[in-house]
Amino acid sequence: MIPSKKSAVLVDGVVLNGPTTDAKAGEKFVEEACRLIMEEVVLKATDVNEKVCEWRPPEQLKQLLDLEMRDSGEPPHRLLELCRDVIRYSVKTNHPRFFNQLYAGLDYYSLVARFMTEALNPSVYTYEVSPVFLLVEEAVLKKMIEFIGWKEGDGIFNPGGSVSNMYAINLARYKYHPDIKEKGLFGLPRLILFTSAECHYSMKKAASFLGIGTENVCFVETDGRGKMIPEELEKKVCQARKEGAAPFLVCATSGTTVLGAFDPLDEIADICERHSLWLHVDASWGGSALMSRKHRKLLHGIHRADSVAWNPHKMLMAGIQCCALLVKDNSDLLKECYSAKASYLFQQDKFYDVSYDTGDKSIQCSRRPDAFKFWMTWKALGTLGLEERVNRALALSRYLVDEIKKREGFKLLMEPEYANICFWYIPPSLREMEEGPEYWAKLNLVAPAIKERMMKKGSLMLGYQPHRGKVNFFRQVVISPQVSREDMDFLLDEIDLLGRDM
Numbered sequence: 001m002i003p004s005k006k007s008a009v010l011v012d013g014v015v016l017n018g019p020t021t022d023a024k025a026g027e028k029f030v031e032e033a034c035r036l037i038m039e040e041v042v043l044k045a046t047d048v049n050e051k052v053c054e055w056r057p058p059e060q061l062k063q064l065l066d067l068e069m070r071d072s073g074e075p076p077h078r079l080l081e082l083c084r085d086v087i088r089y090s091v092k093t094n095h096p097r098f099f100n101q102l103y104a105g106l107d108y109y110s111l112v113a114r115f116m117t118e119a120l121n122p123s124v125y126t127y128e129v130s131p132v133f134l135l136v137e138e139a140v141l142k143k144m145i146e147f148i149g150w151k152e153g154d155g156i157f158n159p160g161g162s163v164s165n166m167y168a169i170n171l172a173r174y175k176y177h178p179d180i181k182e183k184g185l186f187g188l189p190r191l192i193l194f195t196s197a198e199c200h201y202s203m204k205k206a207a208s209f210l211g212i213g214t215e216n217v218c219f220v221e222t223d224g225r226g227k228m229i230p231e232e233l234e235k236k237v238c239q240a241r242k243e244g245a246a247p248f249l250v251c252a253t254s255g256t257t258v259l260g261a262f263d264p265l266d267e268i269a270d271i272c273e274r275h276s277l278w279l280h281v282d283a284s285w286g287g288s289a290l291m292s293r294k295h296r297k298l299l300h301g302i303h304r305a306d307s308v309a310w311n312p313h314k315m316l317m318a319g320i321q322c323c324a325l326l327v328k329d330n331s332d333l334l335k336e337c338y339s340a341k342a343s344y345l346f347q348q349d350k351f352y353d354v355s356y357d358t359g360d361k362s363i364q365c366s367r368r369p370d371a372f373k374f375w376m377t378w379k380a381l382g383t384l385g386l387e388e389r390v391n392r393a394l395a396l397s398r399y400l401v402d403e404i405k406k407r408e409g410f411k412l413l414m415e416p417e418y419a420n421i422c423f424w425y426i427p428p429s430l431r432e433m434e435e436g437p438e439y440w441a442k443l444n445l446v447a448p449a450i451k452e453r454m455m456k457k458g459s460l461m462l463g464y465q466p467h468r469g470k471v472n473f474f475r476q477v478v479i480s481p482q483v484s485r486e487d488m489d490f491l492l493d494e495i496d497l498l499g500r501d502m
Contacts, residue, residue: 015024022232022462025076027041027174028076029076029079030079032076032080033065033079033080036080036083036084036087037087040084040087040088041087041092041094042106042108042111044092045092045094045095045482046096046106046482048095048096048097048487048490050092050095051092051458051459052091052095052097052098052458052459052460052461053090053091053455053458053461054088054089054094054458055293055455055456055458056089061089062271064085064089065082065085065086065089066082066085083091091461093105093502094106094480094482095374096472096480096482096483096484096487097459097460097461097483097487097490097491098460098461098480099460099461099462099463099476099477099491100461100462100463101463101477102257102285102314102477102479103313103314103316103317103320103479104223104317104477104479104480104483105479105480105482105483106317106480106482107317107318107319107377109376109377109379109380109381110317110318110319110322110373110374110376110377111319112376113319113372113373113375113376113377114230114319114373116372117118117368117372117373118368119441122369123365123366123367123368124157124358124359124368124369125345125357125358125359125360125362125365125366125367126139126345126346126356126357126359127352127353127354127356127357128350128352128357128358130369131356133369133371133372134138134356134358135177135356136369136371136372136375137157137358137369137371137372138356138358139375140324140374140378141153141154141155141156141324141326141371141373143378144310144324144326145326146234147291148292148302148303148305148308148326149291149302149303150303150326150328152330153326153327153328153329154326154327154330154332154333154334154361155324155325155326155327155334156324156325156334156358156361156362157322157323157324157367157370157371158323158324158325158362159321159364159368159370160311160321161200161202161284161309161311161323161325162200162202162205162206163310163321163323164282164284164309164310164311164324165200165202165203165206165251165280165282165284166175166202166205166206166209167307167325167363168208168249168251168280168307168309168325168327169193169203169206169207169210169212169249169251169280170210170337171278171327171333171334171337172193172248172249172278172280172306172307172308173191173210173212173248173249174285174333174336174337175278175329175333176248176278177191177248178336179388181337185211188246189244189245189246190216190245190246191212191216191245191246191247191248192216192217192218192240192245192246192247192248192357193207193212193216193217193218193247193248193249193250193251194220194233194236194237194247194249194250194251194277195217195218195219195220195250195251195252195253196219196220196222196226196227196228196251196253196256196263197219197220197221197228197251197468198220198226198227198228198253198256198257198258198259198261198468199251199256199282200221200224200235200256200257200282200284200411201254201284203217203251203313204217205408210490216245218236218240220232220233222261224414225259225261225414225417226256226258226259226260226261227261227263227264228252228263228264228268228442229263230264230267230268230270230271233250233268233271234271234274234275237250237271237275237277246336246367247275247277248277248278249277249278249279249280250268250272250277250278250279250280251272251280251281251282252265252268252279252280252281252282252305253286254281254282254285254286254289254298254299254302255282255283255284255285255286255287255289255298255418256285256420258420258422258465258467258475259386259413259414259417259420259422259467260285260286260335260416260417260418260419260420261417261418262286262299262417262418264301265281265299265300265301265302265304265305266300266301266304267301268282268301269301269304269305271284271495277302278306278307279305279306280305280306280307280308280309281302281305281307281308282309283299283301283308283309283310284309284310284311284314284323285311285314285315285418286298286299286418287299287308287309287310287311288310288312288314288315288316288390288392289315289418290302290310291316291383291386291387291389291390292390292391292394293387294391295390295391295394298417298418300345305327305328306327306328306329307325307327307328308325308326309323309324309325309326310323310324310326310448311323311324312324312373312374312377313373314479315389315390315393315419315479316374316377316386316389316390317377317479317480317481318370318373318374318377319373321370322370322373322374323370324371329456333468334361335361335434336358337359338362338363339360339361340360341360342360342365345357345359345360345365346359346360369418371497389481393419393478393479393480393481393483394418394419394478396478396485396488397416397418397419397421397478398485399488400421400476400478400488400491400492400500401415401416401421403488403489404421404423404468404492407492407496408431409425409426409428409431409500410423410424410426410492411423411426411472413473419477419478419479420475420476420477421475421476421477421478422467422473422474422475422476423448423473423476424446424471424473424474425446425447425450425474425496425499426443426445426446427446427494427499427500427501427502428500429502430442430443430446440471441471443471443472444466444471444472445472445502446472446499446502447464447472447473447474448464448472449499449502450495450498450499450502451464453498453499454494454498456497457498459494460490460491462474462475462476462491462495463475463476465478472494476491
């Protein structure tokens with residue numbers, strides 16, 4: 001039957017009859033844009049002949065991109081041109097020679113999951129609006145909890161490991177001082193938390209954001225490999241108590257950002273038990289070693305933690321962002337700490353089991369279904385496939401270390417414990433120079449200069465930094481299964497090619 005045509009309804013000068021969106025044009029644009037993504041991103045993801053980046057300085061890039069937003073919309077062909085420009089001038093983090101960060105590569109299954117969630121546009125707070133993704137998150141959290149070694153627990157996916165660390169600090173504070181939720185900071189003792197001198201900078205940010213204060217973050221000295229020294233931790237805890245402060249949390253790190261160090265969790269857990277302190281483990285980077293029977297020993301003792309931050313978007317390539325906070329407590333502490341009982345979302349008289357309305361455990365309202373990306377990858381590869389991903393990355397790291405030792409002009413800072421390979425490139429002009437202030441001053445300039453050259457050439461991307469008295473050095477991280485032994489060889493060859501005239 002042909003629907004009868006109705007008279008136009010006009011409200012405030014707006015015609016309300018029928019949709020105003022041109023669905024056919026929109027569908028065609030989506031189809032063409034997906035084809036462009038497939039051709040320019042996915043199909044070129046493993047092509048080493050493509051550039052990692054097409055470097056342009058900011059002011060030039062502003063002109064190339066046509067960033068101005070105008071009163072009238074632009075036609076689909078122009079939008080596709082803009083899409084092509086965005087892809088061209090963006091860094092190809094899925095390129096086999098992108099080693100710049102603690103994430104890299106392209107996981108095809110996670111990518112499909114992201115396409116699906118972007119199209120469905122869900123928000124994970126109640127079962128009624130996000131039934132599938134809430135069940136997926138529950139299943140993934142349960143499995144991650146098993147790998148930590150807990151018999152039970154709780155958790156939530158968050159927008160970043162920094163947020164997971166903040167959650168843990170606030171949760172520990174609430175555990176020891178539950179009145180803070182309603183009465184605030186007034187009347188609390190001087191709270192102090194302890195963490196490694198090599199910890200992630202999010203610990204200071206969390207202390208500032210939560211009103212604890214950065215001066216009340218006590219940084220514990222590390223050994224030569226970047227691991228927290230347990231004896232120093234206990235000294236600082238005892239000293240804080242003598243000064244009238246109230247220690248409440250220790251954050252150990254499993255996989256530090258620069259050196260890839262793993263703190264001795266068992267010894268730290270002993271101290272936390274003796275002093276009744278919450279033990280949080282920031283395993284955002286190193287947590288994925290738990291998937292490997294060969295390498296999980298790096299996190300020996302993690303089952304004794306009260307909470308763990310773990311980012312599957314790093315070593316396991318679940319796609320940014322995919323970050324979980326896992327909590328040993330299963331008494332609804334997370335919900336008690338964060339719930340606001342919004343009556344328009346979390347009604348208790350719904351027609352289904354409202355225990356699945358987990359959104360009140362989060363500080364967010366709208367929340368992305370990040371667990372789905374990891375779930376899809378896990379379903380595709382299985383636990384054994386994820387284990388192989390970790391084992392291969394660490395085997396490639398070992399290969400690179402052996403090659404660095406063989407080559408003139410390359411020098412390791414230390415034997416790596418994980419996938420962080422830290423080394424200097426020493427150009428020929430410095431190889432006969434005695435190591436003194438002038439030598440180190442000159443070597444400090446080498447890594448930044450090589451980084452500039454490699455980015456302008458587009459051949460690879462590799463991070464560098466100074467660190468705790470050491471002048472600028474390269475930090476190479478292996479993650480992606482698309483990376484080959486040949487890419488490791490190319491890395492060293494290219495650094496030598498770019499820096500030999502310095």
